[in-house]
Amino acid sequence: MSKPLVNEFDRYLGARLRKLRQQQGISAAVLAEAVGSTQQQISRYENGENKLSAVQLYRTAQCLNMPVGWFFQGAEEIESTPAIRDAAADYTLPKDAEPLREELAILQRVWPQLPSARRAAILQLIDSLLER
Known part of the structure; x- marks a missing residue:
């Protein structure tokens, strides 16, 4: 199986991860141990070399005491995916x-x-x- 290609969005998530980890003064090695990964893998996420799976993102957010949604703040500027249907019309009051x-x-x-x-x-x- 081939490795999934990373994109700008993956690099954005990685940069957000690095920013949060550094703000909290946590080393990549400590974070890796807490989420059951390796320091090298954390580095690959942060550098945008590997995709961060949903499970790893959840574990990381939990360990850093941050809502998962924090990682996606500002992501609309990076990637805009069209909706399959206009959901806003269903919820307009x-x-x-x-x-x-x-x-x-x-x-x-x-x-x-x-x-x-x-x-x-x-x-x-x-x-x-x-x-x-």
């Missing part, structure tokens, strides 16, 4: 939907606090309500 806005704000606030099993059950319930 009418101007008179203030009660709905308030409910969505509450949901947005409590959602992360729910255990994953409950979130999955809620999503299943919503799916069942949408079935025709």
Whole structure:
């Protein structure tokens, strides 16, 4: 199997990783041990020579106490992938939907606090309500 080609986005993620690691004063060797990798592999990620897998990105974010989303901040400028369909049209609220806005704000606030099993059950319930 051939090695996947790295691109500008991979180099961007690697640069963000290096920036965060250095800001926190953590050596590549210490980070590598914490995520179950090698110092050389961390260096390859940071230099944009290798792709950072989703699992490794998650482990790294956890070890550095940073949300995974932090690594993607500003990435829109690097790579723009067109959506398969216009999802924004599905979620545009009418101007008179203030009660709905308030409910969505509450949901947005409590959602992360729910255990994953409950979130999955809620999503299943919503799916069942949408079935025709």
